[in-house]
Amino acid sequence: MATVSHPVFARVYERLSVAMDRSGMVEFRRSLVAGLSGRVIEIGAGNGRMFPHYPPGVTEVVAVEPERRLRAAAVRAASRAPVPVTVVDGLAEALPVGQGEFDAAVVALVLCTVPDQPGALTEVGRVLRPGGQLRFFEHVAVEEPSGMRRVQQLLDATLWPKLFGGCHIGRDTVAAIAGAGFAIEELRRFRFPASSNGPSSPCVLGRAIRPAPPSLR
Template sequence: MTAVEHPVFARLYPRMARAMDEGGLVEHRRRLLAGLAGEVIEIGAGPGGNFPHYPPEVTAVLAVEPEPRLRAIAERAAAQAPVPVEVVDGLAERLPIPDHSVDAAVFCLVLCSVPDPVAALAGARRVLRPGGRLRVLEHGRADGHPVLARVQRLMDATFWPALAGGCHTGRDPIAAIERAGFTVDRVERFMFPAARTPFSFHLLATAHSGPDPLAE
């Protein structure tokens, strides 16, 4: 067992996720998953908000979620998914599957909250087959907006991670993806919500795994 418990956040987050979906996030979820096929691992699946949007070409989803309350909600969501979804306990750094065993890995609004984003992404890279695809939907650093970037740094250094289940507002997902050994293919940045807040700076990214640098 991973014993990653955020009981207050886990009670609030499903409602927050529904509100974000109703506000337009659901379309970004669909774009995140479009074109996937074969066996997929979703890391930090939360309450299972992505499950309804997996395309039929996906033959199986292994959804990893360490928070017990969120995992229980995800298990109920998996029963209604259009593709086979298995929900399991686990950590990104120690994914419970063998090396090179899936075709794609998905991170959706989770790299902000893991203790070490590079280690989490390296865990995904370990389990991807050669050339496997990485899909990422995250919020992050307020590039080009120095005042908001300072607000993010202040929030992240003080109250926000403890209040929001480990979430950090000002991380750089693309830098973490590259440091983990992935090659980034495409990045689309967008504001969600449209008003500029510390939480508005989102991106969709696709990347692929290359040779293991430790083996070179």
């Protein structure tokens, strides 16, 4: 089993996720999944805060979460979801599903956390059908080299991942998505919370497509 246990972080995250939603995160969650349809895989589902926002065109969500306490919370949240949700154990770098099974993949504050970001993105490409969508909402490095970027790099190399379940706030996740072969079609950069200028506030929300192989175009 891929089960991960971080009980202290999981308890903190359960409270933090509710506070973030009350501070405006819920609007980004809705935007992230708006217009989706068909089968969706949500990678790093946490305690299931995304589930209420899936639109009715979604026929099934397979929600992958390795942390046992958060996965149990996600199972409870799935029972109240407006679309069918199945919660499973698994890692982003080794998704427990077949190739090309999904119309869309959703990641929210996950690619900043996974130990192997390129490996996770390779897995996303594997499980999506040609033309399938990757919807992403992530902490990222500030765009321009600056004192803030150096602060992000210092925190990533020291305390931040240990305190926040492996989160890295200085990754260039947009470049990593493009480097994994996805075509980025929509991208929005912003700070969350909007009033913050802290090292974890730079974020992106976007949509990328897994291109079809040349023979299928």
